[in-house]
Amino acid sequence: MSDLSRRGFLGRTAAVGGLLTVPGLLAACSKAEGGAGGEGSTLEKLRKQGYVRVAYANEAPYGYEENGELKGEAPTLHREIFKALGVPELRPAFSEWDGLIPGLQAGKYDVISAGMAITPERCEKTLFSQPEFISPTALMVKAGNPKKITGLAAAKKAGATIGVMSGAVEKSYATxxxxxxxxxxxxxxxxxxxxxxxxxxxxxxxxxGISLNWLAKNNSGLEVTDSFVPEIDGVKQYSPGGAVFRRGSEELRDAFDAELKKITSDPARYVRLIGRYGFGRDTIPPASLKTADLCKA
Structure with a gap:
């Protein structure tokens, strides 16, 4: 799979607050995490400062700013998880999509909260959480679908011109x-x-499909095809996304994953948290889908 991002969108920075942490919860988390909560660990530093710096690319419904508030799938899940870990506030910073990983590597923020697709190439540069969601692919066409484009094979047969996002995995699907x-x-x-x-x-x-259905809400005269799962070399591409951490933050990532599993293992809680953004039981990653496997070239 190519080292292309899935999305990119303009936006601006917004500050978001959170709930205060209960001291007893902090103690319980420290015991459960072992090294992750130890003195001098990244998680302990985040707890002491009371916030985690997160980057977003302002693409609804994954992570975006609206009326001065950070919203979307990733920030909503990450806010819930970091509160449970004793870090009550997300401090967001906007980045163009192609600048997300370089900014993380440069230490501008601690986590990428943008629903980034998990690919082997990115795994060489960063640490991914376990998948937060899976998302099939779709095509946006004019209302009535005049060229009868129902998928990539149909698009090729029709000689259709296809638009893809700059630095997006979808280009690899098309080729x-x-x-x-x-x-x-x-x-x-x-x-x-x-x-x-x-x-x-x-x-x-x-x-x-999640992105296009959201986009279609505010664009008349257009429609979205049924979602489909593209293939590369015969391998289905489910486009799982997750949180992204700097290399060397394994303990923080592992503590994050422990809380994430509690959410993805509870469909009702998952839908309650991010159902408003178009995520549902069908986007919950199967338990067998592991980041370690997705990171293999």
């Missing part, structure tokens, strides 16, 4: 399906994709 580079157009943000379909610059815009 794997045999679509020529000449028929692929690169766009900077989701709204650019919707605009390109509307004005005829592309015949279809390729992105996760």
């Amino acid at each position: 794997a399906a045999g679509i020529s580079e000449d028929d692929i157009r690169t766009l900077q943000k989701p709204q650019d994709g919707a605009d390109a379909v509307r004005n005829g610059r592309v015949d279809a815009f390729l992105l996760t």
Whole structure:
């Protein structure tokens, strides 16, 4: 799989507060985590300062700013998890999508909260949590779907021009399906994709079904195809996403994963937290889907 991001979107920084932590909970967490909560660990430092720095790329519904508040799938889950770990506040910083990993490596923030797809190439540079969600792919087309584009094979057969996000894994899906580079157009943000379909610059815009259905709410004259699971070299691409940590933060990542598992193992809680953003029981990662396997080249 190529080392391409899935998404990128313009936005600005917003500050978000949280609940205060109960001291007894902190003690319980420290005992459960072992080294993760030890003196001098990253988690202990975050607890002492009372906040964790998170980066987002302002793409709804994964992580975005609205009316001065950080919202979306990733920030909502991460706020819940870090509160449980004794870190009551998320302090967000906006980054263009392509700058998320370089900024993390440079120490500008502690976690990427943007629903980033887990790929082998990224795993070489960072630490991923276990998957937070899985998301099939879809295509945005003009209302009525004049070219009858129902998937990538149909797009190739129709000679359709496909729009993809700059630095997005979807480009690899398109090329794997045999679509020529000449028929692929690169766009900077989701709204650019919707605009390109509307004005005829592309015949279809390729992105996760979750993203496109959200985008369609505010763009008339467009529709979204049924979701499908693309393949690369015969391997289905479920596009799992997760939180991203700097290398060397294994203890923090492991403590995060322990809390994440409590949420993904409880469908009712999962839907209660992020159902408003279009995530449901069908996007809960199966227990057999592991980051260690997704990170293998």
